[in-house]
Amino acid sequence: MSRTFAQLGITDSFRKALEENGILDPTPIQQKAIPFLLEKGTDLIAQAQTGTGKTAAFGLPLLQKLDPANPKVQALVLAPTRELCQQIAKQLFRFTKYGPRLFSEAVYGGAAIGDQMKALQRPTHIVVATPGRLIDLLEREAVDLSQVRTVVLDEADEMLSMGFKKELDQILAKTRGKRYTWLFSATMPPDIQAIIKKYMAPDAHRIQVDAQHQVNKDIDHRYIICEENEKLPVLLDFLRQQEDSRGLVFCKTKNGAQTLAKQLSARNYPSEALHGDLQQRERDRVMRAFRNRREFQTLIATDVAARGIHLDDMAYVVHYQLPDQLEYYTHRSGRTARAGKKGYSVALVTPRELADIKALEKALDIKIRPL
Template sequence: MANFEELGVRKDFIKGLNELNIIEPTEIQTEVIPLLLETNTDLVGQAQTGTGKTAAYGLPLLHKIDSKKKVVQGLILCPTRELGQQVAKQLFKFTKYTDKIFTEAVYGGAKIEMQIANLKRPTHIIVATPGRLIDLINKNAVDISNVKTVVLDEADEMLSMGFKKELDEILKHAKKAENKWLFSATMPHGIKEIVNTHMAEDAHRIEVSADKVVNKKIEHQYLICDDLDKLQVLLQFIRTQKDNRGVIFCKTKAATQKLAKQLIAKNISADAIHGDLLQKERDKVMRAFKNESLQILIATDLAARGIDIEALSFVVHYQLPDQEEYYTHRSGRTARAGKEGISLAIVNAVELKQLRYFEKALKITFNQVRQV
């Protein structure tokens, strides 16, 4: 296994990585970093959340920035404000021991005047949601004509959220970019259209196979019970975790709301995030969870996009997802930064078949626990 120095990463960046306990490169980092460091190129990478994508594209991007030039040189597009904030924070941490590289995150749901004011300061990299970036371009508040590198992170999610038109427009504005790097968990037709329209024919293609995307430090457990007993089983599990914090996943908004009420009624500090929340309500819940006044966050798959909370001890699948990619996204919320974590699926007899399918597709083993 190569280390970051062997991949070509500068020592001042490695010092920052070591502080974050990022020591061994993941598969996608090993494949992508040397390629992006040594040349200007277009890249299509297929990889799930939790595989280390941010460092895979973030480190080469930071290497390409000339900190003495006070113009925007890098652009990262993300589907949600949470993911945008998370990426900007990671880049800031990577550059702790380097020359100052300034990153600004811009996204909808926040005051645009404040973001316009912030962009008047020296900015080397912008991390943006597509809609807000278009607004800023239309107001002449941002100039991306000097951008050398454009990254599309979680491109399939941006597409499913209806941002195809905005992505096309942004990529036209940044047509002089020497590097276009697209990362996506899946490759639907719309993504192929973007690749064919905006990227070089000889773009490199790297795919991280499904069996390598699941973090090895996660212990996958399952417990079988009837639907009527799921709440009781969950409560027992939460009690065994004492003060440890975690995320519980449900498939629907209604299920997250109902479960949050049930847990609060049992004096557990929990709250839910789902698509019906206003941005300020969502921010309030996330703030409470980040500052640890909430122990449990209950979420739908879509609402959980971009969540990156350090020191999550567990993830619970109260309702199993339909697709293995979602299982990977969910379980990847725990065991971050070299720590270990538990991914517990509470399943009925019918859901057990889905669990067996995940085992085969992701090449992982679920250990049955009789009681928690």
């Protein structure tokens, strides 16, 4: 039975801020995590997709348990990308509008470290950080984690797949024995299991949202059969039908993404490519234009570059090329149907790839229908 935020134990001031932001009904992950984290707050392992309301699931209990009178860092949230750090800090700020004065600071690579060091001299209750930048700040003794009581690992599988294992080990070893760990991850590969075994309590509380489906059930999964040389016209036809909607198209390689963006733009369908070789400044420019719907509404991305894209109104995801790994399909599809909205995940497949569609259906226990 669905419960309200009041029944979950969220106080009036935070509920008022939630209502103002259009968050009225708790999602499944919030219903399972919030009461546990408020009452016990011990180690938590939560398996949940992106877009299921994880930030509020850990953010609200975190904020309610902080001591506003203590200006020191009491909680640490680690996330894989600059964009996700910014988004988490922004959301925590919105939650505190009517509550006690609590301050979060987002720190990440690609921005001036001197400015971040200065910002951390102000009262800061929560630091939201990418692992690499946090290590830089610790080495410069610019951040004090001695009073941290809770460490949140958000999108832990993405942090590991982006190569942050060494940094996570350093950070968790440094805070060991003084804190609870709340781990959120869409998938549970062996690297995650190793972190759980090494740094978390053996009796850590486990939550799995929608255990039968690793992919959000608000996503309508479809496929279109076409030969390789038909993919571009088929994609253009699909995009025209989407009218003003915004979405993501995935390619497997940087060259593929760049080529497709040029091909679409040449056919009067403006788009830009987001790939791992972009400088941070250029990535920021592309993301700003995409967020503001300036110039283009379709972003072409590689799997690595798309990490950290968290927008709640993506109507569709197109797999221009199927990913090599099962988790990538999950991560890609999870960019749409966020915050309770519906969305499309559409794969363009050649007749030879139909077997891959069947394999995805079986592995993820989903139905992918022809469009």
